[in-house]
Amino acid sequence: MAGSKSGEQPGKINSRLENLRNLAPAERLGRVIEATSLGDTERAAFSPGTLPLELANGMIENVIGTFELPVGVATNFTVNGRDYLIPMAVEEPSVVAAASYMARIVRKCGGFQTSSSAPIMRAQVQVLGVTDVHGARARVLRERDAILEAANAKDKVLISLGGGCRDVEVHVFEDTPVGPMMAVHLIVDVRDAMGANTVNTMAETVAPLIEKITGGEVRLRILSNYADLRIARAMVRVTPEALKTDEYSGERIARGIVEACAFAIVDPYRAATHNKGIMNGIDPVVVATGNDWRAIEAGAHVWASRSGRYTSLTNWEIDGKGNLVGTIEMPMALGLVGGATKTHPAARAALKILGVQSAQELAEVTVAVGLAQNMGALRALATEGIQKGHMALHARNIAIVAGATGDEIEKVAAALAADHDVRVDRAKEVLEKLRS
Ligand SMILES: CC(C)(COP(=O)([O-])OP(=O)([O-])OC[C@H]1O[C@@H](n2cnc3c(N)ncnc32)[C@H](O)[C@@H]1OP(=O)([O-])[O-])[C@@H](O)C(=O)NCCC(=O)NCCSC(=O)C[C@@](C)(O)CC(=O)[O-]
Numbered sequence: 279m280a281g282s283k284s285g286e287q288p289g290k291i292n293s294r295l296e297n298l299r300n301l302a303p304a305e306r307l308g309r310v311i312e313a314t315s316l317g318d319t320e321r322a323a324f325s326p327g328t329l330p331l332e333l334a335n336g337m338i339e340n341v342i343g344t345f346e347l348p349v350g351v352a353t354n355f356t357v358n359g360r361d362y363l364i365p366m367a368v369e370e371p372s373v374v375a376a377a378s379y380m381a382r383i384v385r386k387c388g389g390f391q392t393s394s395s396a397p398i399m400r401a402q403v404q405v406l407g408v409t410d411v412h413g414a415r416a417r418v419l420r421e422r423d424a425i426l427e428a429a430n431a432k433d434k435v436l437i438s439l440g441g442g443c444r445d446v447e448v449h450v451f452e453d454t455p456v457g458p459m460m461a462v463h464l465i466v467d468v469r470d471a472m473g474a475n476t477v478n479t480m481a482e483t484v485a486p487l488i489e490k491i492t493g494g495e496v497r498l499r500i501l502s503n504y505a506d507l508r509i510a511r512a513m514v515r516v517t518p519e520a521l522k523t524d525e526y527s528g529e530r531i532a533r534g535i536v537e538a539c540a541f542a543i544v545d546p547y548r549a550a551t552h553n554k555g556i557m558n559g560i561d562p563v564v565v566a567t568g569n570d571w572r573a574i575e576a577g578a579h580v581w582a583s584r585s586g587r588y589t590s591l592t593n594w595e596i597d598g599k600g601n602l603v604g605t606i607e608m609p610m611a612l613g614l615v616g617g618a619t620k621t622h623p624a625a626r627a628a629l630k631i632l633g634v635q636s637a638q639e640l641a642e643v644t645v646a647v648g649l650a651q652n653m654g655a656l657r658a659l660a661t662e663g664i665q666k667g668h669m670a671l672h673a674r675n676i677a678i679v680a681g682a683t684g685d686e687i688e689k690v691a692a693a694l695a696a697d698h699d700v701r702v703d704r705a706k707e708v709l710e711k712l713r714s
């Protein structure tokens with residue numbers, strides 16, 4: 279089978295890969311490759327040791343080797359009427375299972391609906407030593423066109439793609455520990471890049487002009503990771519019928535999720551954990567696609583604090599017909615080009631599996647995964663508790679720590695889960711018995 283061409287429109291796929299969990303990893307990969315009509319390049323990209331040392335050595339400094347994480351595929355996702363398989367690089371058990379489970383419920387109710395703003399980033403140019411900061415602000419805004427022209431003079435590729443610096447903002451700080459300060463913001467459409475390098479270059483380019491206009495001294499010239507102009511949103515509407523289990527009615531589960539979210543809305547101690555659960559879904563997609571997860575984390579948490587109090591990134595409510603409605607809205611500065619997206623073979627393959635055509639589409643799918651992950655955690659927390667499902671899957675890790683190998687891993691894990699006693703010392707006992 280040949281590898282797919284980049285830029286090719288992805289065909290429709292079916293993300294409902296039943297029974298995937300029961301296959302061996304190589305068989306699972308085969309089904310994913312088959313479902314996405316990809317080829318040998320993508321198949322090879324997920325083999326252990328797939329990042330050649332030479333490539334790794336070109337990515338960061340003082341390289342001594344590579345560090346691997348498992349990549350799983352979350353199934354069942356339907357976003358805006360299209361199915362997606364979601365590659366997730368993560369070390370934590372039950373994350374991929376929970377996302378797939380919630381996506382299975384949501385697909386019965388029409389899937390995730392998403393939207394996003396344009397891929398707009400901000401670069402900040404810090405100006406010191408200006409006494410008439412308000413006057414200097416007026417002068418900068420008057421010279422807006424000259425600043426845009428200077429910013430756009432360098433990156434011809436970005437301009438040819440329809441991106442570029444669009445606007446200038448000036449933020450004034452009359453009183454800081456070092457006196458009056460200004461931050462001139464370049465508002466830049468970065469198209470399909472995450473955009474950090476792009477906007478940093480622009481900020482450095484315009485700095486002398488800003489000094490001339492303001493009469494001050496420029497210090498920092500760097501993007502803001504608070505990407506508040508680059509927002510992705512997702513929504514789900516789930517019927518009680520789709521939510522119900524043998525133990526709990528759909529109404530009870532929906533109410534439990536809403537109550538759990540209310541806790542995170544009012545209490546920052548809970549909000550930190552609630553949002554960590556959302557990032558359980560988002561970060562693995564960011565990592566798998568070679569994007570900058572520190573940037574995404576930084577943007578997420580400052581957005582969660584934008585009212586002055588740290589709160590939930592999601593909202594869960596019940597509509598007039600008794601359906602559970604979940605929404606998420608947050609900054610999502612992801613790229614299809616730049617960073618490691620094109621250097622890391624597995625990141626390239628992950629983007630192919632996703633089949634996204636723009637950075638905006640990637641951002642929307644990623645927040646949909648975050649919403650699913652939050653729904654999964656809240657559903658478990660508000661009903662049977664997190665330990666039942668999570669610890670049953672974590673039991674495999676514990677079995678490995680206790681020394682189990684091969685078939686022993688599943689056997690020891692099953693015994694631990696059945697006893698609801700997932701501890702290393704217990705795993706060692708079970709293993710000893712198994713081997714005797
Ligand atoms: C773990 C489950 C899904 C089990 O739940 P279950 O009811 O035992 O699942 P099931 O066996 O009935 O399967 C239902 C579906 O789940 C998926 N699924 C189920 N098992 C697997 C598996 N092994 N491998 C792959 N997929 C799996 C799969 O899609 C499956 O459907 P199928 O496709 O088979 O028809 C459930 O208990 C759950 O969702 N728990 C929540 C887990 C979770 O949120 N983990 C995150 C880590 S905890 C944390 O860090 C965050 C937290 C909790 O603190 C955040 C917060 O506080 O808000």
Ligand SMILES: NC(=O)C1=CN([C@@H]2O[C@H](COP(=O)(O)OP(=O)(O)OC[C@H]3O[C@@H](n4cnc5c(N)ncnc54)[C@H](OP(=O)(O)O)[C@@H]3O)[C@@H](O)[C@H]2O)C=CC1
Pocket residue numbers: 433434435436439441468469470471472473474475476477478501503570573613615616617618
């Ligand atoms: N605070 C932070 O978050 C910081 C992050 N970083 C790092 O910066 C990296 C991301 O920077 P980024 O600017 O995205 O990366 P790159 O500079 O590698 O890529 C962006 C460039 O790619 C070219 N390009 C080609 N096709 C497209 C397209 N379709 N859309 C947009 N641009 C295109 C553009 O022009 P051209 O070809 O002319 O280059 C553009 O300037 C990440 O590795 C991140 O970790 C760096 C500094 C700070």
